[in-house]
Amino acid sequence: xxxDSERVNSxxxxxxxxxxxxxxxxxxxxxxxxxxxxxxxGRLLRKVQQQWREHxxxxxxxxxxxxxxxxxxxxxxxSGHVSAFNDHxxxxxxxxxxxxxDHLVEEYQQNPDSLSGTQLDTILAENGxxxxxxxxxxxxxxxxxxxxxxxxxxxTRGGRQAYMRPxxxxxxxxxxxxxQRHFRNRLPYGAIQIGKGYRNEISPRQGMIRQRxxxxxxxxxxxxxxxxxxxDFSKWNEIDFQLIPDPIDGEQKPxxxxxxxxxxxxxxxxxxVAMFMAETFDFLIKIGADPSRIRFRQHExxxxxxxxxxxxxxxxxxxxxxxxxxxxxxxxxxxxGAHEEATGTKELRAWRDFDEPIEVDKEVVSAIGSVVGPxxxxxxxxxxxxxxxxxxxxxxxxxxxxxxxxxxxxxxxxMVEVVRIQETIRGEWYLPHVVEPAFGLDRIxxxxxxxxxxxxxxEGEEYLILHLSESVAPYEVVVLPLFEKDGMxxxxxxxxxxxxxxxxxxxxxxxxxxxxxxxxxxxxxxxxWAITVDYxxxxxxxxxxxxxxxxxxxxxxxDDLIHHxxxxxxxxxx
RNA sequence: GCGGACGUGGUCUAGUGGUUAUGACUGUAGAUUCCCAAUCUGCAAACCCGGAUUCAACUUCCGGCGUCCGCACCA
Numbered sequence: 051x052x053x054d055s056e057r058v059n060s061x062x063x064x065x066x067x068x069x070x071x072x073x074x075x076x077x078x079x080x081x082x083x084x085x086x087x088x089x090x091x092g093r094l095l096r097k098v099q100q101q102w103r104e105h106x107x108x109x110x111x112x113x114x115x116x117x118x119x120x121x122x123x124x125x126x127x128x129s130g131h132v133s134a135f136n137d138h139x140x141x142x143x144x145x146x147x148x149x150x151x152d153h154l155v156e157e158y159q160q161n162p163d164s165l166s167g168t169q170l171d172t173i174l175a176e177n178g179x180x181x182x183x184x185x186x187x188x189x190x191x192x193x194x195x196x197x198x199x200x201x202x203x204x205x206t207r208g209g210r211q212a213y214m215r216p217x218x219x220x221x222x223x224x225x226x227x228x229x230q231r232h233f234r235n236r237l238p239y240g241a242i243q244i245g246k247g248y249r250n251e252i253s254p255r256q257g258m259i260r261q262r263x264x265x266x267x268x269x270x271x272x273x274x275x276x277x278x279x280x281x282d283f284s285k286w287n288e289i290d291f292q293l294i295p296d297p298i299d300g301e302q303k304p305x306x307x308x309x310x311x312x313x314x315x316x317x318x319x320x321x322x323v324a325m326f327m328a329e330t331f332d333f334l335i336k337i338g339a340d341p342s343r344i345r346f347r348q349h350e351x352x353x354x355x356x357x358x359x360x361x362x363x364x365x366x367x368x369x370x371x372x373x374x375x376x377x378x379x380x381x382x383x384x385x386x387g388a389h390e391e392a393t394g395t396k397e398l399r400a401w402r403d404f405d406e407p408i409e410v411d412k413e414v415v416s417a418i419g420s421v422v423g424p425x426x427x428x429x430x431x432x433x434x435x436x437x438x439x440x441x442x443x444x445x446x447x448x449x450x451x452x453x454x455x456x457x458x459x460x461x462x463x464x465m466v467e468v469v470r471i472q473e474t475i476r477g478e479w480y481l482p483h484v485v486e487p488a489f490g491l492d493r494i495x496x497x498x499x500x501x502x503x504x505x506x507x508x509e510g511e512e513y514l515i516l517h518l519s520e521s522v523a524p525y526e527v528v529v530l531p532l533f534e535k536d537g538m539x540x541x542x543x544x545x546x547x548x549x550x551x552x553x554x555x556x557x558x559x560x561x562x563x564x565x566x567x568x569x570x571x572x573x574x575x576x577x578x579w580a581i582t583v584d585y586x587x588x589x590x591x592x593x594x595x596x597x598x599x600x601x602x603x604x605x606x607x608x609d610d611l612i613h614h615x616x617x618x619x620x621x622x623x624x
Numbered sequence: 625g626c627g628g629a630c631g632u633g634g635u636c637u638a639g640u641g642g643u644u645a646u647g648a649c650u651g652u653a654g655a656u657u658c659c660c661a662a663u664c665u666g667c668a669a670a671c672c673c674g675g676a677u678u679c680a681a682c683u684u685c686c687g688g689c690g691u692c693c694g695c696a697c698c699a
Binding site: 055059063064066067069073076077078079080081082139150197249251252253254255259260363373374377490493508509511513530532533535536562563564565566567568569570571573580582584585594596601603 | 651659
């Protein structure tokens with residue numbers, strides 16, 4: 051039995067040795083939290099991205115966009131990231147422990163997030179808050195710790211403050227008007243984006259799990275909160291998901307339950323969230339994750355971002371324990387609302403028709419601009435506003451009108467007229483709600499590697515096999531000449547070219563060293579199929595096909611081989 | 625960021641104030657009709673970076689960077 055840390059070390063060595071993943075900039079000393087995907091790993095990443103993309107685009111009402119990673123500060127102020135990612139830290143002068151300042155003062159202060167550094171220091175001092183670690187009360191000046199990478203837009207002095215995006219999601223919110231036009235204003239619809247996100251972690255640990263620059267894939271699915279959101283869950287009736295619900299009272303206990311029932315019992319609180327949990331599960335199975343090592347954990351109320359009404363983490367189990375790999379959050383109308391408020395735009399709303407049009411026939415008081423204007427000058431706007439908000443038509447003049455700013459003005463009958471309004475209101479503009487599944491691709495890839503990595507032995511020697519699903523394996527096929535002579539090498543290379551012509555198939559050629567060694571190399575990077583050209587091939591055009599997972603072999607004609615690779619049915623010949 | 629351990633070919637490692645710096649695996653050129661890391665003969669490939677001490681530093685000291693563990697931070 052190998053321990054988790056031995057397993058991690060062995061896997062990491064293999065990943066470096068075989069050009070899958072390695073620490074970036076290593077010849078310059080390396081930078082923690084940054085990684086390269088190598089010649090083999092790059093293909094793996096692309097294939098996972100492509101599977102993810104196709105999984106969602108095949109739903110029919112989801113489109114893909116691509117946004118800049120450099121993001122102006124105002125955007126991230128609106129989204130809340132500037133304050134959320136600008137936490138202050140206080141260091142204890144006595145024992146050097148560091149804590150988040152807002153956590154320290156939260157008993158004494160309502161909204162510690164919004165405080166400045168000096169305000170936090172004052173509260174710490176005035177209340178004599180003591181260090182949780184050593185109990186002394188001797189704090190150094192709090193320091194901001196911004197988890198976003200800052201930059202400036204503009205090559206010369208000045209320039210506009212900007213950050214590398216901490217998530218791709220803002221791109222979907224900001225392009226919402228374009229997405230809405232594309233779908234002819236009919237919700238629900240969604241947009242996906244695959245790209246890099248950046249977080250300037252204080253201390254990245256655990257290899258690929260916490261990086262400073264990482265591959266994200268996010269989906270924003272826009273829905274009408276008033277519309278029926280029910281989904282058909284019958285497809286998942288037979289699958290029990292492992293759920294760890296929010297502990298209303300005390301302990302969090304895992305339960306196994308199918309997703310439809312979980313929704314009926316209100317464990318999962320929204321049908322669209324449930325639907326995305328199930329779809330996310332399907333995606334991970336499709337790319338080869340071990341279903342028994344996937345679970346969903348619901349955020350506790352105090353852990354949940356303030357705008358989210360239900361939030362589930364999908365966790366995958368591996369050598370680092372249970373790790374969050376996907377977050378599925380119901381974000382309400384928080385994001386669109388925040389950008390609307392910051393910019394005043396009206397473009398972030400969707401239209402919904404009422405079931406029954408509302409007939410309006412009423413009398414209202416309306417200011418006569420040519421009189422009110424000269425009479426009240428700069429107050430005129432407020433006067434008009436207050437008049438239009440009157441609930442009853444005044445009968446006697448002059449009367450006193452309360453303005454919103456507290457002032458009172460006198461209105462006489464020359465200033466107003468009573469207008470009869472007759473109109474039909476057919477619907478309204480509203481802020482769509484959004485459900486967001488957010489995937490950390492590097493974490494998922496790590497777990498595919500971890501789940502698929504088999505350390506076994508062959509004739510007393512260690513033998514490594516990477517059981518990757520064919521849907522993500524970096525290379526589908528390797529072509530091997532039994533020997534590189536008597537024309538076998540030439541035939542094998544010709545076969546490689548033929549196979550490469552098949553859409554979506556990656557094929558490499560390996561002609562060095564013994565055949566067993568070449569099988570071993572292919573097993574180690576997870577190539578599902580090894581094709582060997584031997585003497586018989588030269589005589590009758592057949593080749594042997596070896597299956598990675600059980601090392602069994604069959605012989606078929608190259609025409610059959612090509613046919614099966616085209617239709618993805620090679621497994622059926624075994 | 626704090627404390628501890630560590631840093632030698634692609635990978636894993638041995639070791640020393642003066643060495644031609646171990647060994648294994650991998651890779652590679654060739655031999656062997658060779659289907660599961662066989663064997664044989666060659667070849668290539670390393671002391672994290674900077675400073676100090678010293679006639680001489682891969683080795684000692686200091687600083688940096690990185691890795692791992694614990695705390696904290698983060699998800």
